[in-house]
Amino acid sequence: MEHPEAGILDLLAQGSPEAIEFLYDRYGRIAFTVALRVLSDHAAAEDIVQEAFLSIWRRAMTYRPERGSLRNWICTIVRNRAIDRLRGESGRSRYELPFDEKPEEPDLSDTWTQVAAELGRQQIREALQQLPLEQRQTIELAYWSGLSQREIADNMRVPLGTVKGRARLALSKLRDVLQDREESWHTP
Amino acid sequence: MAHAMSCSEAEELIALAVLGVLETSSSGDIEHHLSTCSHCRETARGYRRATSILPASLEPAKPSRELRRRIMTEVYSSARTDRPHRLAPGALWRRLPQSRAFTVAAVAAGVAAIVLGVWGATHTPGAAQTFAVAATTNQPGAHGQLTYFPNSARAVLTVAGIDASSGSNAVNVVEIWLVPRNGAPVPAAFLTPIPQTSTWTAVIAGDLLAYKMVAATTEPVGGRPSPTGPEIFSVALPQS
Numbered sequence: 001m002e003h004p005e006a007g008i009l010d011l012l013a014q015g016s017p018e019a020i021e022f023l024y025d026r027y028g029r030i031a032f033t034v035a036l037r038v039l040s041d042h043a044a045a046e047d048i049v050q051e052a053f054l055s056i057w058r059r060a061m062t063y064r065p066e067r068g069s070l071r072n073w074i075c076t077i078v079r080n081r082a083i084d085r086l087r088g089e090s091g092r093s094r095y096e097l098p099f100d101e102k103p104e105e106p107d108l109s110d111t112w113t114q115v116a117a118e119l120g121r122q123q124i125r126e127a128l129q130q131l132p133l134e135q136r137q138t139i140e141l142a143y144w145s146g147l148s149q150r151e152i153a154d155n156m157r158v159p160l161g162t163v164k165g166r167a168r169l170a171l172s173k174l175r176d177v178l179q180d181r182e183e184s185w186h187t188p
Numbered sequence: 189m190a191h192a193m194s195c196s197e198a199e200e201l202i203a204l205a206v207l208g209v210l211e212t213s214s215s216g217d218i219e220h221h222l223s224t225c226s227h228c229r230e231t232a233r234g235y236r237r238a239t240s241i242l243p244a245s246l247e248p249a250k251p252s253r254e255l256r257r258r259i260m261t262e263v264y265s266s267a268r269t270d271r272p273h274r275l276a277p278g279a280l281w282r283r284l285p286q287s288r289a290f291t292v293a294a295v296a297a298g299v300a301a302i303v304l305g306v307w308g309a310t311h312t313p314g315a316a317q318t319f320a321v322a323a324t325t326n327q328p329g330a331h332g333q334l335t336y337f338p339n340s341a342r343a344v345l346t347v348a349g350i351d352a353s354s355g356s357n358a359v360n361v362v363e364i365w366l367v368p369r370n371g372a373p374v375p376a377a378f379l380t381p382i383p384q385t386s387t388w389t390a391v392i393a394g395d396l397l398a399y400k401m402v403a404a405t406t407e408p409v410g411g412r413p414s415p416t417g418p419e420i421f422s423v424a425l426p427q428s
Binding site for chain 2: 008013014015016017020021022024025026028029032033034036037045046049050053054056057058071072075079080083099124125127128138139140142143147148149152159164165167168170171172174175179180
């Protein structure tokens, strides 16, 4: 079965305004939540969401459905723009892995979609709470603050290598929690 | 030149990269490693998934209705001037009551569309077509519409007034089926909720006019290859 989001991307690529309306109704609130988390300013967050959705609209002609979860794509665009706004030009000097580093296996599996949908906010928070405090703080600072890795190290008063190690351990544990959840879908 | 990196080193850089804090000076090393190491590509995939749940941990915040109007005004305005896409005015008109904050701008856009001659799109073979949702006794309150875009062979289904938790299983999904004139129903999509509007939606791919109807059943999570649960609504499709 084709993933339902693939159809919306096709509509978007064909320039259907209704596709953006549909996307905004589905993802506008999480997009605004992300922008507000980074900027802590309601008006600035709305500006970023508007910029992001118009960017999605204008870039849609070149977007490919196999690039992965649409929700994650939108959240990433919004977060990056919000951090750029927060940090100015310095926000643009960091590197992120490309979305489709493994295009032969797009991240659109029905199982994963169901796992992600099934995990409620409370369960995600519980998974984060299971992490040691310093690991959780490391990934939250990295993801939401726009600080560089060195600034995170300075902020937490630890060597840079410790920041790297904590980030790896935290994501590794979160990944394992999600994989356990995903495997449970395959267990009768 | 990129140095030979161990998987342990790579995993640390991958973690920083998916969190968006890896400095660009390290990108060559990690890209080189990922191009040759399937283990670390899988690690990157897992870390990306882990990172993707972070937004869902936040307490949801609500943007103003004005934001939706601002975005859609600009989108519809640029669609008229920049895009080859042609709006079906009938479909736009039907959407107006659902788009509460958008009404004033959409009316203006509709008038402009008529002036620009877009009205002719209703007579174009590729124009969007809309069909009504019919409730069943299992979910008598179900109502909504299916908008089909023949040029892209896609349809957007929007439904309200259903309770997907009914049935023998506490956790169900609403599975959408394409029902051919002859033969068994084909699984097409899952209905997903849009809490902001208390509606459910799905995008369906396929030449819908080759089918007799679209139907929905409640099924156990994960769906089924053929319908097993009660039918909760259907959409009759025209015979071509």
